[in-house]
Amino acid sequence: MSQSTQQTDADEPGPIDLSESATREWIAGATFSLPYILIAGTFLFGPLLLALYMSLHDWNALNPAQSQFIGIENYQILLSDPDFWNALWNTIYFVVLTVPPIIIGSLLLALGVNRDVKGKWLLRTIFFSPYVLTVAVVGLLWTEIFSASGLVPYYVGGGNWLTSYDLSMPAIAVATIWWQLAFNFIILLAARQNVPDRLYEAAKLDGASTWRMMRDVTIPQMRNPLVFVVIVTFVNSFQVFGQPFIMTDGGPSFSTTTIVLYLYDTAFTGRQFGYAAAVGYVLFMILIAISATNYYFLAGDDQ
């Protein structure tokens, strides 16, 4: 018996069949990938393709077979639709109001809690607790706080913020920041705790001030989680729906109608599913572009 046959099945002596082992490997690989392919295919790529298909049709929701192909007409309408542009600008305004405070705030909280402060675990719990609430609870809670008889008008003034054209979006932003800060805080705290102390000791001996340590050690060492947090926060803020839906229903005077809220209204109130799909696709493209830009500028040369 040759050496190679010792590794094969005792019933089938002979050299190893390479093509057979490759096939077996392929089957194993496919089996392991199958759950992901099925789930992603059903809930991600399927809807993605269907939405593209819908956006190119005058979609008839009751009888899809009677939908008419209209090419890029939905997209052409969209570009000259003032309501779409209003929703887009509202969304960008919301992103500007929420993304910087959420990222900077969660980073500062994480760095603060990482220090040797007493009652660290209590602070961690307090800062994280809003995240476990659902958007409905958060929306109702902050609706109360911003209502005419709520805490904010009482202390800050401004009457009912949610019925004010200028204050309604900042009010939604405050609620969102309070709610979303926690998730980023936990990720960034874990990231900060992964930075080895020895790097700070080396930096101290190199003469680095606290600020230099933050700039030259902490931030570069937390870069990957920071990139993740920035991208996820951008995506979440662009996709905001629940908070304006519950707190203002897009008002007053459409001042808090965001893109997803506009998409929802167009589809389920206006019954224009094809047009809504086009709105969704434009949002999808915007998010891809922003995520790619963030990744390109933040992820650095070793990504």
Added chain:
Amino acid sequence: MSETNNAASVTFDDVRKVYLDDFVAVDGFGAHIDDGEFITVVGPSGSGKSTLLRMIAGLEEITEGDIEIGDESIKGVEPQDCGIAMVFQNYALYPHMTVRKNMSYGLKLTTDLSAEEIQRRVRETAEMMGIEDQLDDKPANLSGGQQQRVATGRAIVRDPKIFLMDEPLSNLDAKLKVHMRTELQRLQEELGTTTIYVTHDQHEALTMSDRIIVLEEGELQQFAPPSEVYNEPANRFVADFIGSPAMNFFDVELNGTTLVGNGFEYDVPSSIVDAIPADAGLELGIRPEDITYDATGDNTISAVVEVVEVAGSDNFIHLDIEGLECRVRVAGGVKPSVGEQVNIAFDPDDVHLFDASGENLLAERSDRATPVETEEAA
């Protein structure tokens, strides 16, 4: 390269370090290290050797006492202003910076040298360390040995008054360790910079240093040149800790001029007898390499071979003397059978005697041989 290496002596004045949980890491430590000396600090884990180093570096506060560099106390002085550079055990290189940036970072922050001058010094040091081709690589792309060189280069480029090294070779494989050991010695001789080197490896301590500090539970046990630490250990702890295989110890009593142990007797000359105070509880210490195997004549001790460890150039034989274990180092060719009856002997000059408190009663004698190179036997 060095114009600042003046008065780089280090004086420890009754230094004590107590951590927040009341753990005393260093206690009553006093010593003076001369300018340009290579000092190793050895001791078992938890003996306070790293704490001592970290106090000099300014990474740990001094609870009591003082440490002076030259004539100036380091208390309240920022580490970078003390003229100190440190090589860490795990190198502590900045992973996101290239080798060049790692090496220039400290210079950039602490000196007003021009960018060109900094680059020139980095390049010179990199050439000295043989890492000039790696200057644009990140630490993760370097081998362990190269990372070690970068860490050492980062310290050298600062042109410090004092090098602190915290087990810098412990992450390297055995062969590279021996190579880097020689290289560090060469560098230290070339630069003449005062170096304090912490290690748990007694071979490094014996081969590299001008003097050795032996620590145990935060207290100084002995501070002496390697040959003295080896031949005249101040106490039983040092005798046991330095040397591999470790020294043999036997409880004995003095009866006239004879040391009587459990199952053996050994006659000692009057010079030794005179050094022994009356009623002292005694322990006899003899190094495995100082024992003559298969001896003849008077004053021999009978033993039975229990285990033979073959270690290449040398063999280690474990003997049984009436229930007591005794290790003997013999030449590689000597391979007795287990159970064989042999006689062993040793020269009275090689004998160490410790009293009940562990103090070496014969330490002041100066008729010792040079230390045996206990190469990688452990």
